[in-house]
Amino acid sequence: MRVILLGPPGSGKGTQAVRLVKKYDIVQLSTGDMLRAAVAAGTDVGLKAKAIMDRGELVPDEVVVGIIAERVAEKDCENGFILDGFPRTFNQAASFDELIGERGMKLTAAVSLEVPDEVLLGRIEKRARETGGARADDNAETLKKRLGVYHAQTEPLIGYYRDQGILRAVDGTQDPDAVESDIEKILEAAAA
Ligand code: AP5
Numbered sequence: 001m002r003v004i005l006l007g008p009p010g011s012g013k014g015t016q017a018v019r020l021v022k023k024y025d026i027v028q029l030s031t032g033d034m035l036r037a038a039v040a041a042g043t044d045v046g047l048k049a050k051a052i053m054d055r056g057e058l059v060p061d062e063v064v065v066g067i068i069a070e071r072v073a074e075k076d077c078e079n080g081f082i083l084d085g086f087p088r089t090f091n092q093a094a095s096f097d098e099l100i101g102e103r104g105m106k107l108t109a110a111v112s113l114e115v116p117d118e119v120l121l122g123r124i125e126k127r128a129r130e131t132g133g134a135r136a137d138d139n140a141e142t143l144k145k146r147l148g149v150y151h152a153q154t155e156p157l158i159g160y161y162r163d164q165g166i167l168r169a170v171d172g173t174q175d176p177d178a179v180e181s182d183i184e185k186i187l188e189a190a191a192a
Helices: 013-024 031-041 044-055 061-072 090-102 117-130 140-154 157-163 176-191
Strands: 002-006 027-030 081-084 109-114 167-171
Touching: 002 013, 002 157, 013 027, 013 081, 013 176, 027 031, 027 061, 031 044, 031 061, 031 081, 044 061, 044 140, 061 090, 090 157, 109 157, 109 176, 117 140, 157 167, 167 176
Parallel strands: 002 081, 002 109, 027 081, 109 167
Antiparallel strands: none
């Protein structure tokens, strides 16, 4: 199973990815987590990415495509993966199609988690309180920027995957168990 989770910041991509990897024995590929790990480790990529992430902007396509290309080539991805936070631009989506096409792979589905902006702000503020502000981009001002970037650059990918016939939408305002159940129904139908 090879799945893309699309959705704005705070829509529940990470929450659902963690649940799905357990159920389907696949791996979670979160570019946000990979970039935060690079920042924490002080690698060249991390040093370049930190200020961009703190501003709520996108890290350059070539950087994230490079990270994902290396990761997808690893053995543990053979059984399938769930992409959380990638792709975020047309360029990333097209590069990824090429990448998996060369490996003879196809996407099972692109699941779009639909949550209105006003609900997202409440979730991000709650997470910031609960984690003691562990993420520098979890504040009202940077969230506004992240949402703007999402609507301008990532939301159009909904049409990109709809044109490929693999887009499925889920109401992400439901409780996490209900969201998970909807995604599972979609994936089981798509894989059948
Ligand atoms: P990234 O780490 O991908 O962050 P994001 O997309 O902004 O998403 P979040 O992690 O904030 O939210 P989520 O949708 O995973 O929701 P979650 O499950 O955590 O990216 C961070 C930055 O890295 C980017 O801004 C960019 O700079 C860079 N980057 C990453 N990928 C990149 C790429 N491909 N290209 C370029 N740059 C890239 O849930 C949020 C909260 O809500 C949690 O507290 C959770 O408990 C709660 N919650 C979840 N589901 C529900 C529910 N159903 N009901 C109520 N609460 C819920």
